[in-house]
Every structure is written in C-alpha cells, then in structure tokens.
Amino acid sequence: ExxxxxxxxxxxxxxxxxxxxxCSYTVSGLRGLFWYRxxxxxxxxxxxxxxxxxxxxxxxxxxxxxxxxESFLHITAPKxxxxxxxxxxxxxxxxxxxxxxxxxxxxxxx
Amino acid sequence: DAMVIQNPRYQVTQFxxxxxxxxxxxxxxxxMYWYQQKSSQAPKLLFHYYDKDFNNEADTxxxxxxxxxxxxxxxxxxxxxxxxxxAMYLCATSTRTSGGGxxxxxxxxxxxxx
Numbered sequence: 558e559x560x561x562x563x564x565x566x567x568x569x570x571x572x573x574x575x576x577x578x579x580c581s582y583t584v585s586g587l588r589g590l591f592w593y594r595x596x597x598x599x600x601x602x603x604x605x606x607x608x609x610x611x612x613x614x615x616x617x618x619x620x621x622x623x624x625x626x627e628s629f630l631h632i633t634a635p636k637x638x639x640x641x642x643x644x645x646x647x648x649x650x651x652x653x654x655x656x657x658x659x660x661x662x663x664x665x666x667x
Numbered sequence: 668d669a670m671v672i673q674n675p676r677y678q679v680t681q682f683x684x685x686x687x688x689x690x691x692x693x694x695x696x697x698x699m700y701w702y703q704q705k706s707s708q709a710p711k712l713l714f715h716y717y718d719k720d721f722n723n724e725a726d727t728x729x730x731x732x733x734x735x736x737x738x739x740x741x742x743x744x745x746x747x748x749x750x751x752x753x754a755m756y757l758c759a760t761s762t763r764t765s766g767g768g769x770x771x772x773x774x775x776x777x778x779x780x781x
Contacts, residue, residue: 600772657709
C-alpha cells in the first residue's frame with residue numbers, strides 16, 4: 558500500500574537550533590517527492606521537488622534531500638518565521654496520484 | 668500574479684443544506700484537484716480533472732460532486748453536508764505537461780456545518 562509517514566509530528570526549536578524533518582515513503586513507481594509549507598488557515602505553499610535518490614535542493618535556510626526510502630528537510634539556523642507545518646507528498650506512477658503525509662508542525666521560539 | 672483563488676474563504680451551512688465551493692485559476696493548468704483537510708491531518712484527495720476528464724477517488728462519498736465548466740473554474744458541490752464534512756477544502760492545480768508534478772494550492776475554504 559502506498560503511504561507517506563512524517564516524523565516527528567511536532568518539533569520545538571530555539572532560534573538558531575538546526576534540525577531535520579523526516580518523510581519516509583512506500584510507493585510504487587515514484588515520480589517525484591514534494592515539500593510544502595502550510596501556515597495556519599492557509600493552503601500549502603510549494604517548496605521543493607525531488608525526483609531521484611541523491612538529489613538535493615536548497616532555498617534560504619531549507620535543504621531537502623532524497624534517498625530511495627525517505628527524504629529529509631534540513632533547517633539550518635531557523636528563525637521564528639519558519640514556524641509552520643511542513644508537508645511531504647509523493648507522486649506515484651499514476652501521474653495524478655499524490656499521497657500526503659500528516660506533516661510536521663514546527664515551532665521556532667525566539 | 669498567477670494564482671489559485673477560492674471563494675468563499677469561510678462558509679457556514681446547516682446540516683443537510685447543499686453548498687457549493689468555487690475555485691478559479693489564472694495559471695492555465697490543465698489539472699485541477701479538490702482535497703479535504705481536517706485538523707492536523709494530511710490533505711485527502713477527493714477528485715481531480717485532467718482537462719475535462721473527471722476522476723473520482725474510490726473512497727470519495729457520493730455526497731460530493733464536482734463540475735469544471737472551463738479550464739479556469741472548478742466547483743465542489745456537497746449535496747447534503749453532515750457534521751463530519753466540516754473541514755478545510757483545498758483546490759490545487761498542476762500541469763501534466765511539465766516534467767514536475769508540483770501542485771499549486773489556493774488558500775482554502777473553511778466549511779462549518781451547524
């Protein structure tokens with residue numbers, strides 16, 4: 558069965574304290590893995606797409622990596638404005654099938 | 668700016684009273700999706716359109732219907748809302764012709780059922 562699991566469910570960091578979020582997946586025929594940021598009461602905002610194991614993408618304090626079984630979202634020296642829920646989604650062999658994880662709720666304290 | 672727009676942002680309806688949520692896009696994407704998201708849960712795909720081709724997820728209740736009159740607009744109809752249908756409804760678009768499959772989401776409509 559295709560599924561996506563994110564951990565931890567919630568993460569509290571002090572400003573400047575680097576950490577990583579995990580997204581593990583089992584899916585037949587991975588086409589792509591996506592990271593989104595979701596602020597309370599808003600729609601998810603696209604961050605990164607990763608297609609193959611070994612690929613890395615960076616944007617400001619965020620860096621996403623991909624292996625054959627999981628992806629990590631590394632947050633370097635986070636700021637309070639990085640507080641949000643981070644969602645991971647995978648696109649399966651069926652081009653229009655997307656499976657989302659439940660997200661990691663990140664809280665960065667000043 | 669190209670974007671995905673959802674109206675209304677907040678909708679209150681009574682138990683059993685039909686409601687329609689709308690989504691429009693200026694991205695000219697050929698695929699449009701409707702998701703249901705409950706608090707602290709993953710977005711759950713209800714259905715999607717590839718151009719005019721409608722695709723229903725197997726576990727989407729019959730109570731939920733959708734229409735896509737043209738490329739830019741898509742509607743979600745809930746025929747007889749129950750208390751369990753209270754949720755955030757997200758519209759998203761993507762283009763199947765690109766190498767990526769990233770989706771672009773609207774701000775969502777928060778549905779309350781009283």
